[in-house]
Amino acid sequence: MNLLEQRCQGAGVSAMAESDVRRHLSQVSGWQLIGGAIEKTFRFRDDLETLAFVNALGWMSHVEDHHAELRVTYDHCVVRFNTHSVGGISLNDFICAAKADALVAFAA
Template sequence: MSNLLNQRCKALEGGTAMNPEAIRDHLAQVSGWHLSSGAIEKTFNFRNYHETLGFVNALGWIANTEDHHPELRVFYDRCVVRFDTHSVGGISINDFICAAKADALVAFVA
């Protein structure tokens, strides 16, 4: 995962989505993420709404910095994060870069 943490998202206009083998290989590098209807997804659990919002706000800052924005479902004690890359019509390396960065946030907000 450290390799993914050190990478930055790149514009992928006109690129192609990852193949299933590459997706499986990358899923092995990010704990708890799974394939869900053409995207990667993970539920992050927290003790309360304050922690959940702290995570959401920090992830929003990272997403804006990387110019790669997830779909978020926010609840009192959890947030479901979902990444896919619309410009390639599927999953890309950018999704895994941001997934690794989302995982790294948890230590700071929980």
């Protein structure tokens, strides 16, 4: 099933092997494995757009109950996902990465 169609799972998630992480990275654009998390920098025109993205991401994370680590400046936001409960990267991180991408997909 497509990542966007899936929902994060609370129980039953497991940490992926690095080979599995790399295979999943090929399904999302611009995400990299950095320091034990998947990371992407989202760039915007100004602080209003950046903060609107952070709010939209916050809503998605709340609905999925899976939360990102964020580094926010006026024109970009670095988003990192890993899964604390398994001490690694799980499918939940890729589901949220795809949903974060979808938030900006229509904003050219």
